Amino acid sequence: xxxxxxxxxxxxxxxxxxxxxxxxxxxxxxxxxxxxxxxxxxxxxxxxxxxxxxxxxxxxxxxxxxxxxxxxxxxxxxxxxxxxxxxxxxxxxxxxxxxxxxxxxxxxxxxxxxxxxxxxxxxxxxxxxxxxxxxxxxxxxxxxxxxxxxxxxxxxxxxxxxxxxxxxxxxxxxxxxxxxxxxxxxxxxxxxxxxxxxxxxxxxxxxxxxxxxxxxxxxxxxxxxxxxxxxxxxxxxxx
Numbered sequence: 028x029x030x031x032x033x034x035x036x037x038x039x040x041x042x043x044x045x046x047x048x049x050x051x052x053x054x055x056x057x058x059x060x061x062x063x064x065x066x067x068x069x070x071x072x073x074x075x076x077x078x079x080x081x082x083x084x085x086x087x088x089x090x091x092x093x094x095x096x097x098x099x100x101x102x103x104x105x106x107x108x109x110x111x112x113x114x115x116x117x118x119x120x121x122x123x124x125x126x127x128x129x130x131x132x133x134x135x136x137x138x139x140x141x142x143x144x145x146x147x148x149x150x151x152x153x154x155x156x157x158x159x160x161x162x163x164x165x166x167x168x169x170x171x172x173x174x175x176x177x178x179x180x181x182x183x184x185x186x187x188x189x190x191x192x193x194x195x196x197x198x199x200x201x202x203x204x205x206x207x208x209x210x211x212x213x214x215x216x217x218x219x220x221x222x223x224x225x226x227x228x229x230x231x232x233x234x235x236x237x238x239x240x241x242x243x244x245x246x247x248x249x250x251x252x253x254x255x256x257x258x259x260x261x262x263x264x265x266x
Contacts, residue, residue: 028132030057032262033243037219037255044071045217045260046079046125050087056133058086059262061145063217065191066114066123074110074125078192081106082129095131095138096202103127103140103192103200110193124191127200128159128215132264136207142200143188146221148229149205150212155230158205158213162190186218213264216246219257223250239265 028051036043044064051057062078064071085102092098106127114123126143139147144161160166164187165179179185190199205213212233224246232245243261250259 028055028057029265030059030262031240031243033247034260035247037258038251039256040258042072043258044075045258046075047260047262048079048083049262056131057264058131059215059264060127060129061215061217061260061262063126063145065125070120070123073120074123074193077110078106078125078127081109099129099131099138099140100200100202104198107192107198111196114193124193127192130213130215130264132207132213132266137205137213139203139205140200143191145217148214150214150230150233151210152234155226158203160201163188207266209266211266215262217258217260219255219259220246220250220261223253
């Protein structure tokens with residue numbers, strides 16, 4: 028298995044409040060995550076960095092056993108508690124939080140955890156499917172039939188999320204299992220990518236756009252060419 032990633036502050040923001048990590052484990056599986064921080068100039072960066080570092084530290088601790096969902100949920104909960112505690116006790120970080128999408132990908136399937144509106148897509152030659160569900164105001168409106176998917180993309184409140192790491196003392200993340208076959212891909216990204224690059228463009232770049240090693244960079248360049256109003260992060264995992 029292979030993994031590549033890129034992150035960029037975009038064309039407008041002065042600071043990159045996205046963070047990511049990606050690693051091939053000794054057993055050949057890949058662990059990867061993307062976090063998009065929020066809560067002010069300093070706090071958003073603190074929250075996303077803390078989430079990535081604490082999740083990886085906890086997940087990679089020697090002797091960790093048990094089902095993958097439990098291990099990932101435990102690591103995310105540890106990060107959530109630390110961010111919440113920090114936001115409560117540091118006035119400069121009051122109200123901070125971060126999205127998280129994490130994937131543990133093996134030869135048969137991937138376990139995917141998400142909180143907020145950072146996404147995971149499953150991609151192969153048959154097409155592209157959004158695995159995760161956004162925890163956002165517009166997603167709730169789409170599910171109730173009050174907005175179309177296309178209207179949601181340009182809605183003025185599209186960035187309002189309903190869940191985030193650090194917002195509450197107890198984490199309520201969702202977990203998904205995605206079967207994987209040889210040649211399949213997972214694309215993890217922050218909304219800085221998914222808000223300006225559509226799914227068909229993602230599919231084209233992953234399958235037909237050129238080398239896999241450059242795919243995340245190509246997606247970033249598309250976002251930048253469209254003004255990239257937000258930070259942009261993408262991680263590509265290949266089975």
